[in-house]
Amino acid sequence: MDLTSSQREILNTLVNGYEDADSPMPATAIAETCDRHVGTIRNLMQMMKSLDLVEGVPGSEGGYVPTDAAYEALGRDRGDDGETLGMAHEYDRVDVAVEAIDFTNVHHPEKCTAKVTFRESVARFSVGDAVVVGPTPNSGLVIAGEVEAIDEGRNQLHLDVASLEAPLRG
Numbered sequence: 001m002d003l004t005s006s007q008r009e010i011l012n013t014l015v016n017g018y019e020d021a022d023s024p025m026p027a028t029a030i031a032e033t034c035d036r037h038v039g040t041i042r043n044l045m046q047m048m049k050s051l052d053l054v055e056g057v058p059g060s061e062g063g064y065v066p067t068d069a070a071y072e073a074l075g076r077d078r079g080d081d082g083e084t085l086g087m088a089h090e091y092d093r094v095d096v097a098v099e100a101i102d103f104t105n106v107h108h109p110e111k112c113t114a115k116v117t118f119r120e121s122v123a124r125f126s127v128g129d130a131v132v133v134g135p136t137p138n139s140g141l142v143i144a145g146e147v148e149a150i151d152e153g154r155n156q157l158h159l160d161v162a163s164l165e166a167p168l169r170g
Helices: 005-021 027-034 038-050 068-074
Strands: 054-057 063-066 083-089 092-105 113-118 130-133 142-151 156-165
Touching: 005 027, 005 038, 005 063, 005 068, 027 038, 027 063, 038 054, 113 142, 130 156
Parallel strands: none
Antiparallel strands: 054 063, 083 092, 083 130, 092 113, 113 156, 130 142, 142 156
C-alpha cells in the first residue's frame, strides 16, 4: 500500500503511541506529537479507517488503534520491539529500539552513509546532530556520524558516517 509521507508519519505515531501505552491513542495526542491540527488528524483517521488501517474506539478512554494492516503497510511486525541499542545523541546516552541499519554507500570511505530506522519517533533529532549508534548485538558494530536528513514518516535518520568500528574476533 502506498502511503504519503504525512500518512506514514501519522500511522507510525499511532503505532508507536499504541505500543507504548497499550491503549487507544486519542486524536489530540497524535496531533500534538505530529504538530498537526486535531481536525486534520480526525479526517486522516477516517480515511485510514476506510482502508482498514485503524479502528476507532469510542468513549472517554477511546481513540484509535492500529490494525494488522497498519503494521503491514509500515513493514512492521506487531509486538516485535526491534533490537534495543545504546545511542548517544548530542552526548546524552539513550536506549532506542532500532528496526534496521542500511548502508547506502560504503564504496568510498569519505562518502559512507547509512539509514537507521527506529521503532519510535525521530522528531527529537535535527539535521547536524552528532549521533553514535551501537554496539549492535551480533557484530558489536558502532556507527558514529552526523544526521544529514530526517524522514519522520519512516522513523529514519540518514547519517553521514564518520566512523564504523567493530571488534576483531578471533
